[in-house]
Amino acid sequence: MIKIYNTLTREKENFVPIKENEVHMYVCGPTVYNYIHIGNARSTIAFDTIRRYFEYRGFDVNYVSNFTDVDDKIIRAAKELKISAPEVADRFIAAFEEDTTALNVKKATLHPRVMDHIPDIIAFIEVLIAKEYAYEVNGDVYYRTRKFTHYGELSDQSIDELEIGASQRTGAEQNIKEDPLDFALWKSAKPDEISWESPWGAGRPGWHIECSVMATKHLGDTIDIHGGGQDLEFPHHENEIAQSEAKTDQKFANYWMHNGYVTVGEDDVKMSKSLGNFTTVHDIIKEIDPQVLRFFMATTQYRRPIRYSEGTMKDAQVNLQKIKTALENTEFRFTSAVEKLSDDAVKFAEIAELKSRFMQEMDDDFNAANGITVVYEFVKWLNTYSEQTEVSIAVLEVALSEYKAMLEVFGIIFAAENLLDQEIDDLINERNQARKDKDFARSDEIRDLLKEQGIVLEDTPQGTRWRRE
Structure with a gap:
């Protein structure tokens, strides 16, 4: 059974879905005012990997992840770029x-946008006002935080601790709120800013309300899993719980999951736009294979921090190549394999054992670090089997099927490459003949020529095979 570390209870719990064999999960998406940096990508990849593992285990996953397309940062970007806020969001x-396509992230079942849900947001706020969980002041609407008795449980903070922090805030907004802890559900319009008409005048939604509205609209009042980055635990997710449960009188999410930060430098400082120590995915995938970045991100347990550096990326590249080479070695053996062998049953059992151990590790709160360790053992198994004098087609087919399925959990899918080019085949045949004739100068010349084209030759007992570097 899959176990999930639930941030709300701060312990691992058996995953019991609301509907059998289905997972309904909501993951907070990006605020679309700039390119995502690799800290943002970490959350996207972590939950994509979790989604893929649920699917590997046979669940149907309804995966909803929003785009925040109404926000102060988007409005500022619109002014700087001299275009409208919707144009910034679209871009x-x-x-x-x-x-994210380059990183092989699967599209969400649905990517809702705030601008498409303004009537739903207004209706949601009206219910909160009617139930006296919210109040209006001069066109702004605030949530009465103290009225929600469970406030602070997700982030494990008492209302007194939160009050001390809130009392240190300054600004005009603090002066008009009933309580320093109250937060905005609706903001009255400012000159030249995007806005919508509402019962409280022209304005736009606060940040926190959007996810409550979109999650409950598209997944129901109670959902299986709500996820996001560790930085969203408070106040964003805390506020989502308060809003949603006050409105529906139902538990909002059964499991809360939060991924760890990406850190940089010797001091392991969190990567963020506010600190200016970030690298955008858009830039980095111009320099390195996106598959390497994906592999680097996906193979660390999601709750642990990841240290990003040139060295860790090189390690990821080396390990990914080993995984790919094992796949190619195995695929190559089909050319000389027999239908069946007497030890096939033994090999099937060994493959089944690897699969069982992989699931055991991944079932433990999606422990990708331990899961990929099993994959590395599978690499050794494949390489050893591929080097046998005789191999079985039946075993090769089962082994590759299970191996590829494990890799796909991490989003690692090697695209088929059209390597069987007649010119290259002819050169390899010529090289083989040159070696028979002991014309080693010509043999080396052909190897060098192919290497310049990114083709690496490997001489095996079963013949010469080749791959792209």
Whole structure:
């Protein structure tokens, strides 16, 4: 059974879905005012990997992840770029989709946008006002935080601790709120800013309300899993719980999951736009294979921090190549394999044992670090089997099927490359003949020529095979 570390209870719990064999999960998406940096990508990749593992285990996953397309940062970007806020959002949603496609992130079942849900947001706030969980002041609407008795439980903070922090805030907003802890559900319009008409005048939603509205609209009042980055635990997710449960009188999410930060430098400082120590995915995938970045991100347990550096990326590249080479070695053996062998049953059992151990590790709160360790053992198994004098087609087919399925959990899918080019085949045949004729100068010349084209030759007992570098 899959176990999940639930941030709300601060312990691992058996995952019991609301509906059998289905997972309904909501993951907070990006605020689309700029390209995503690799800290943002960490959350996207972590929850994509979790989604993929649920699917590997046979669940149907309804995966909803929003785009925040109404926000102060978007409004500022619109002024700087001299375009409208919707145009800023459209531009960077397209960029997000381009970058995450390169990282082999599956499209969400639904990517709702705030601008498409303004009537739903207004209706949601009206219910909160009617139930006296919210109040209006001069066109702004605030949530009465103290009225929600469970406030602070997700982030494990008492209302007194939160009050001390809130009392240190300054600004005009603090002077008009009933309580320093109250937060905005609706903000009255400022000159030249995007706005919508509401019962409280022209304005736009606060940040926190959007996810409560979109999650409950598209997944129901109670959902299986709500996820996001560790930085969203407070106040964003805390506020989502308060809003949603006050409105529906139902538990909002059964499991809360939060991924760790990406850190940089010797002091392991969190990567963020506010600190200016970030690298965008858009830029980095111009320099390195996006598959390497994906592999680096996906193979660390999601709750642990990741240290990003040139060295860790090189390690990821080396390990990914080993995984790919094992796949190619195995695929190559089909050319000389027999239908069946007497020890096939033994090999099937060994493959089944690897699969069982992989699931055991991943079932433990999606422990990708331990899961990929099993994959490395599978690499050794494949290489050893591929070097046998005789191999079985039946075993090769089962082994490759299970191996590829494990890799796909991490989003690692090697695209088929059209390597069987007649010119290259002819050169390899010529090289083989040159070696028979002991014309080693010509043999070396052909090897060098192919290497310049990115083709690496490997001489095996079963013949010469080749791959792209």
